[in-house]
Amino acid sequence: MPFKSEKLPTTRQDGRAPAEREFIDEEFDQAFEYARELLPALRSVELDKRLNGIFSFTPDGMPIMGQSPSVKGLWVAAAIWITHAGGVGKTMAEWMTSGQTEWDTRECDIARFEPHALQDRYIHLRSMQQYREVYDIVHPLEPATEPRNIRTTPFHTRLVELGAHFGESGGWERPRWFTVNEAAAPPTSLRTGWEALEWSPAAAAEHLGTRERAGIFDMSTFAKFEIRGKGALRFLQLIAANQMDRPVGTVTYSALLTHSAGIRCDVTIIRTDPERFLLITGGSTGSYDLSWIKAQSNMRSDVEFNDISDELCCIGLWGPRSREILAAITTDDVSNAAFPYLVVRKLTVNHVEVLAVRISYVGELGWELYCPADHGARFWDIVWEAGQEHGALAAGTTAQDSLRLEKGYRLWGADIHTEYNPLQAGLGFGVDLDKGDFIGRAALVDARSAGVRNRLRCMTLDDPSRIVMGKEPIWLDGKIAGYVTSAGIGYSIGQSIALGYLPVAGSKLGGRVEIEYFGERLPATLRSMPLFDPNNKRLRS
Known part of the structure; x- marks a missing residue:
């Protein structure tokens, strides 16, 4: 009780x-x-x-550890089960003495909670659910039942009308798929058993519809931080591993590293003015990331931080017909010559000012389209109406995940986190060792000199009809050598895909492994990434 x-x-x-x-x-x-x-x-x-x-239960069932974000010098280790005590003691000692830990703490960090998760009613309801389910077998995709609809995007009503099936992440209601798309799913996409739970064949239709025509994704849940001031560039050069001194109107992907070169988060950073940048990160980790970013500033007075996440909404318009759709709603030139990849432009769409960012998390031609949240519903209607002439469909996070797997795009918190550096994760393109010093540079140089022993690998199951869910053991040469970090079906290529870290020695391309799924070892082959459009012709077209 x-x-x-x-x-x-x-x-x-x-x-x-x-x-x-x-x-x-x-x-x-x-x-x-x-x-x-x-x-x-x-x-x-x-x-x-x-x-x-008395057992302590938290809203997400995990311990609360780390330095208080609001009271410097106050360190917390609470909701610790006795079975975790040794590991918690080791981690807290490392954290308090060196500022970093051997093991990733993202799921335990006291700074992980969004503001809504600190409210009494939320804490009570979610903690009680954790208590009731503590020994239950819970499907990894099963959403919490209450409280829900805490944070909804300006497009929410439109998504409901399209039959969206929602999941919850960071308090946000996010569409996993749309029931209106189920009829268009190929018959080969059907599933049974454990992997069929919290899934719909609509996801396959949305995946293929995006690849063949265009998908319209609600990306408003991104956390969006404005970093501005005379010291903004200097500060970003310190915390970002990639080169930030780029022209106004460009977008840059970068890893932000710990001092030991672990990937603390991965972000896109837009330079909108000489002294103003927009940093975009995941919606479920916004408070967690902002807390760390501010801590690196050391209270410097020449940099200002503003959380503008709720001020902007965002549509991801991606697919081979996305340019035709965008051209139909703006008089601005959106040709490849005028608007190339990784460029940012301000467009006018039916009297709405839109910040268009030529970037894609699904590996297709397209844009992230940001506009003021109070224009959101109208903006969705404009894009949706224009898209219907070109066969565009609404698409959810399940399709987005399978699309990014075909391209080998990493997911922070699964494929990348602080226990891995960019060299292991294959993210060298998000690092510029020649730009000067930045957090984690010295450790990354040392890691490069020592050589990479473990690397993120891509595998495809020999039987493309079999599916794994993530966190399954990977057998190599008769031993468990790693585990699956993320997995899914690549509907465009007809393959079942899994990612995971394996020893470089013995895991050459074309090599054989087995992935253990409910006690059965499924044969798989090591493949190069990306599996789809390896030369990025579609992305840059």
Whole structure:
């Protein structure tokens, strides 16, 4: 039953710690007898200490660790289960003494919570769900039931009308797929069993429709940070591994690294003015990333940070017909000569000012189109209406994930995080070692000199009808050598794809591995990335 923290005493009582309750033998004895049946060695063991304590549950079921974002010098390690104590002690000691840890802490960091996740009702409802499900087998894609509709984009009503099936991420309602697209799915896309849960054949139709015509994606959940001031460029040169001193009107992909060269986050940075930049990162990690970025500024007065995430909405218009659709709604020149890849332009669309960014997370010609949120619903209608003449369809995150897998695009938190550096992840293009010093540069140079031992590899299952979900063991030469970081079906190429880190020695292209899925080892082949449009002709056309 729930026990609110404010009811806990502040001092020891009757020799017990504040979170310790009276030990009740009758409630323990039966469970201990069962334990003795499972572990006969316990029959001869005497218990020196018996403890009846209160479990701490958090909204996401993970511990709370790290330095408080609001109180410098206040370090927290809470909601720790005794089985985690050794690892938590090691990690906290590293964190407090050196500022970094051997193991990635993204799922435990106290700064990970968005503002809505700090509200009492949210904490209670989500923590109670974690308590109820703590020993349940929960599908990795199963969404939380409540509270929902905490954060919705300006397009939300339109998405509902199209039959969107929503998931939740960082409080945002995000369409996974649209039921209106199910009828167009190829028959080969059907699934059964565990992998069919929280999935729809509409995702296959949306994937193929984007590749063949155009997909319209709601990308408004991006976190968007304005970084401005006389020291803005100098600051970004410090925290970004790539070259930031580029002309106004360009967009740059970059990794932001820890001092040990781990990938703290990956971002796109738009230079809109000589002293103003727009940094774009994932919507579910916005507060987490902004907390780290601000911490690197060391309170410098020549840089200003503004979170403008709620001020702008965004449509991802991607696919071979996206240029025709965009040209139909603006008089501005959007030809490849006038608007090449990685360039940013301001367009006027039916009296709405749009910031158009020539970039794509699905590997197709297209743009991220940003406009003021108060014009969002109208802007969606304009793009949607123009798209219908060219066969465009609304597409969700499930299709987006399969599209990016075909291109080998990495997902932060799965394929990349602080335990891997850009050389291991194959993200050397997001680093410029010649630009001067930046956080993590020295460690990255050392890593390059030492040589890469583990590298992110792409695998395709020999049987393209088989599917893995992620985190499955990868067997190489009779031993478990890694695990799947992300996986899915590449509908354009007819292959089942998995990514994972493997030792460089023994994992050559064309080599053989096995991926263990529910006890069955599925044969797979190591392949080069990307699997689709390897020369990026479509992306740059």
